[in-house]
Amino acid sequence: MTVLEGLAAGTIDLVYRRWPKQNVRPGDVMRLEAGVIEVDSVEIVDPATITDADARRSGAESANAVRGILRGPADAPVYRIRLLYIGPDPRRALSAETALSEKDVDAIRKRLSKMDRRRPWTHETLRVIADNPGRRAQELADLLGREKEPLKVDIRKLKGLGLTHSLEVGYRISPRGAAYLRLTEDPGRTR
Structure with missing residues (x-):
């Protein structure tokens, strides 16, 4: 299941991204193939604090799996982004x-x-x-x-x-x- 499918199904509500600068803000709305998604919150986190439960909320099997797929410069901050599925894309x-x-x-x-x-x-x-x-x-x-x-x-x-x-x-x-x-x-x- 992709992240977008998980958002639509209600099984995913978090994503983690390593970015040199924050690319989304709370309240941003994205119209994607899977539907309309709103950014609920964005916070910088220490990747070591990601739990297995958080990882499952992002569609990954474990915290180590999340840390393993983070891309971007190693010294860039890691963002935890909480997303809300608003509904199908009109x-x-x-x-x-x-x-x-x-x-x-x-x-x-x-x-x-x-x-x-x-x-x-x-x-x-x-x-x-x-x-x-x-x-x-x-x-x-x-x-x-x-x-x-x-x-x-x-x-x-x-x-x-x-x-x-x-x-x-x-x-x-x-x-x-x-x-x-x-x-x-x-x-x-x-x-």
Whole structure:
């Protein structure tokens, strides 16, 4: 079971990280594939004080197992982060919608139009992702003639609208995104 699966199942509520500087703060909310996670607390701990019970709350078998997987500079602090599972990611349900009304299509079109203000990119990016499922960001960037990092930011914006999915490797169009493309590229099709 992964940490994200354990968070969703309620069997994990702690993670340990060795970072040169604190990367999360209490109250931070993360939308992940497994759901919406909130950072409840963050504290620096001495790795020697991690107990087996704490380790099990982080999904590890023992305190030694936790200490063994800590990455980062040996002199960096170790953070114990308590996480709360808020619920499923609403983008999952949104991305599964395929019966788009004219109002839905217009709302998506308006959002994409705002994103395209400086430079049109949304439709071409959706089309390339639809035509190349599972491609890595660098491959998509090469196909689009773009830099990888700004493209990844843009794909996250499309994901926020429920139009794409992140895969273990690469991206794919969501059912909602496919329905949107179908309806806008061939407006005569029935909804």
